[in-house]
Amino acid sequence: MTQASTDSPANNGGHAEAEGHSPKTFWTLALGSMGVVYGDIGTSPLYAFKVALVAAGDETILARDNVLGVLSLILWALILVVTIKYVLILLRADNKGEGGTLSLMALAQRTLKNPAARTTVTILGMIAAALFYGDALITPAISVISAVEGLEVVSPQLETYVVPLTILILFGLFAVQSRGTALVAAYFGPIMMVWFTVLAGLGIWHIADDPSVIAALNPYWAVVFFIDHGLVALLTLGAVFLAVTGAEALYADLGHFGRKPIQTAWLFFVLPALVLNYFGQGALVLSDPSALDAPFYKLVPSWGLYPVIILATLATVIASQAVITGAFSLTRQAVQLGLLPRFQILRTSETQAGQIYIPRMRALLLTGVLFLVLLFRSSEGLAHAYGLAVSGTMFVDGLMAFIVIWRVWKWSVWTSALMMVPFMLIDFAFISANFLKVPDGGWVPLLIGGALVAIMLTWRKGARILTEKTQRMEMPVEDLIEQLQKSCPHRVPGTAVFLTATPGSAPTALLHSLKHYKVLHENNVILSIVTEDVPRVSLQDRVEISEIGENFMRVILHFGFMETPNIPRALAIARKLGWTFDIMSTSFFLSRRTLKPDQRSGMPIWQDKLFIFLARTADDASNYFQLPTDRVVEIGTQVTV
Structure with missing residues (x-):
């Protein structure tokens, strides 16, 4: 079989470049990527800053250096992990236009002749895939409940309705999966564009409350925070990681939108909106410490609370839909690569091959998501379970990307290491920070990931034994x-x-x-x-x-x-x-x-x-x-x- 060469980073670029789309189509893809690609990371301002600032200290919780330190950590995490590692580097490591953990695994395997090395890469792919499923359970739970918690800001008496309403929304979200996402997806981009515009507007409005937060642009504040706070800084780093969860979706959705539309949407719209909103929250809590209980919703004037809560709920449903669709796609890849048994896979679109629905996977995801909501009952509780799965996936992505840069792009091993090892060290720091949350909920993704790796290893080994026995009978x-x-x-x-x-x-x-x-x-x-x-x-x-x-x-x-x-x-x-x-x-x-x-x-x-x-x-x-x-x-x- 003839295969197109993928031996250089120039041979990728996704659909937008490869097919030479017109400017109108290009911007349509960029708009669409805001909904599908950035749904998860785009809803992080609902909870990430609050959780990180609470983790940063006790009686000095609103000290200026704490606020500036947390803001600086969030900003540079967005720049280093999301912008440089994923948007500028990993999006160029495509497998014939497709991205994602298993796609990267298959690309790395193709360059390795040593059976032990191929097996090692396969196991790494299994681990990353298993951790993604943990992410697919936690993301809908934390995203939807964090949006619905806005009701508590409107009236504390509404707190008792948060969990039941969250469960109702999740039931509705999973119920529509069998109908396909094509119709709903048409509205994802415009809704998320409105959401990011609101994020930016609220941030700009409140930065004026204390313009000194602009100083957090200097990484000095992040470094000083680490030097002064020791173990507390590591705990805070685990919470800061919530601001970059969803970055792995950039790579997974490469085949749907193409490299340049995804890069353009991030660099010129999504990143500025996120940074402005986080800085607005920082300025608000410096000027009004009582806003710490719900800094995002305290940005919103009282007359706009209900509209913003509705918009936030829509944004979190979109974020959840993106990760559910990703789980369906990952399952199909895992089945085809022999990592999981056959699942019934139904197509929900006559024209879009990627629009699929897996009934059994929907049932498993819904059961897991509802269990997590009932177990933790708040976004703050779920935040302890979040992060470890994504940081583990990011570390494996970096390791396999090193192999691709070295063996596929034909760069020297030292140049490849110089490019990827610093990011792997950052990922390892995030993993270490998230491990500190294991007793408070971090055990959830470890349990899910461990069980799924055991299932994949068992299926792969059992299938090999069965094939060998069948061959002896034939x-x-x-x-x-x-x-x-x-x-x-x-x-x-x-x-x-x-x-x-x-x-x-x-x-x-x-x-x-x-x-x-x-x-x-x-x-x-x-x-x-x-x-x-x-x-x-x-x-x-x-x-x-x-x-x-x-x-x-x-x-x-x-x-x-x-x-x-x-x-x-x-x-x-x-x-x-x-x-x-x-x-x-x-x-x-x-x-x-x-x-x-x-x-x-x-x-x-x-x-x-x-x-x-x-x-x-x-x-x-x-x-x-x-x-x-x-x-x-x-x-x-x-x-x-």
């Missing part, structure tokens, strides 16, 4: 064809397609069909699915056909890790290659395995049972590969693993 397909030529069974009309993961072996379904039915179809196809380490495979590279004997063909279908396999549609391409394919005269033979635990499987018994459970809950192969149900024949086999 025989080379050429040997079978030779035997059939010597003693040919009765022929029946039509075409039989036998699915197998190993193209060189005779599929178990074929062997059992011969054993039980004692017939052979006129035409027989040994079909295998191969997932490439690129996001999408071109149509001309989709199908690979070869004759392996009289009335036998081997067909290999190639899909990218961002694609959902559709066998009938892919086989239709084979007509152009000379194969007459008629779906109505074709039967698809699948082997349905019944798994039993084996004491000699090579896995601990708990892992063995977990793999069997995962295999039983996997989506049916005929549904996953979108085969017509009335043309599928399943033949059962029993295998011990």
Whole structure:
């Protein structure tokens, strides 16, 4: 298969550059990125400054150097982590126009020949993916509840309604997932543009309360804060990290909007709006210390509270929608890369391939989000659980980016290290700071991430063991064809397609069909699915056909890790290659395995049972590969693993 070169940072740039969009389309993409890409980081002012300032001290909580120190830390975190690392560097490390942790993992793997190095990168990808799921649970919970908490500013008596209203909004958000996000997404950008305009306006208005906060532009205040506060400074850094959560979405959504629209939206609109709002909150608490209980909503005049609460709620729903959509996309990639069992994946748009819906994942996410809301019951409580998952993901992104810069961009190892190691040290500092929050809630993402890594490792190892055992039960397909030529069974009309993961072996379904039915179809196809380490495979590279004997063909279908396999549609391409394919005269033979635990499987018994459970809950192969149900024949086999 031919693949476009990705050996230099110049070969990326996303859709906006690669397709040469007009200025009008470019600005449409930039506007859209405000809604999808910046929804999470754009709602951080609701809680980040307050939580960081509370963490900064006790009786001196509103000392001027504390306020300036926290503001300086937030500003330089936004500049170093978001602007330089993600916006200016990582957005250039694309995998054929796609970004995200697993996309970066596949790109790094493609350059590594050493099996141990490839395995290490795979495990790093698993860890980052698992941590992202933790983020996908916490983001909707903290975002929505922080917006609804504005009711407490209107009237303290409304506090009892915060959690019930949050749960109601979350139920509504997850209920609409099955309808797709295309219609709602059309309003994401304009709503978030209004939101960022309001953030900037409120900030500018209140900076006048104490213009001395402008001094926080000097990193001196951040350095002095660290020198003077010791362990408290590390605790504060964990809270400051809340201001940059969502930065990983910049990279994950690269394929949707392109590099330059995302960069433009950040540099010229989102970053200035965030900085102005944080500085406005700082000036407000310096002039009125009582505003610390809700500094964001205290920026708002009383007549504007309800409109801003409604706008904030819409913004947090958008932030939540973006991370839910990201979880769906990540799940599809993980399934295609063999890290998770098959899930039922439904497309919700006839034109946008990225618009997908995974029913089981929606149920799992909703259950987890509601559990967190009921467990912590406030944005301040959830803030303790937030951060560790994202900082871990950012650290892994930096590590894999180092490999890509070194091996794909062909920079020297020292230059690559000089570029990425400083950012990895910053990420490590954030991880260390967030680890201090483990007793107060930081255990949540660790528990979620640990469980998911165990599931991924179990599925990957179990699938390998199962494949090895299946291969031992099968025989080379050429040997079978030779035997059939010597003693040919009765022929029946039509075409039989036998699915197998190993193209060189005779599929178990074929062997059992011969054993039980004692017939052979006129035409027989040994079909295998191969997932490439690129996001999408071109149509001309989709199908690979070869004759392996009289009335036998081997067909290999190639899909990218961002694609959902559709066998009938892919086989239709084979007509152009000379194969007459008629779906109505074709039967698809699948082997349905019944798994039993084996004491000699090579896995601990708990892992063995977990793999069997995962295999039983996997989506049916005929549904996953979108085969017509009335043309599928399943033949059962029993295998011990």
